[in-house]
Amino acid sequence: MRPHYLTSLFSPRNVAVVGASDTPGSIGQAVFANLLAGNFRASCFRST
Secondary structure, three states, rough: OOOOHHHHOOOOOOOOOOOOOOOOOHHHHHHHHHHOOOOOOEEEEEEE
């Protein structure tokens, strides 16, 4: 049986956060930090 077509959206293997700078308080930095702190099981990449 083939996987559902939305599986890759809800269970990604890689995630890139665009705008995730090292600037404290920035939205991108907060999103990236939350992914890491929440034990997200995909590879996380930062793009500034």
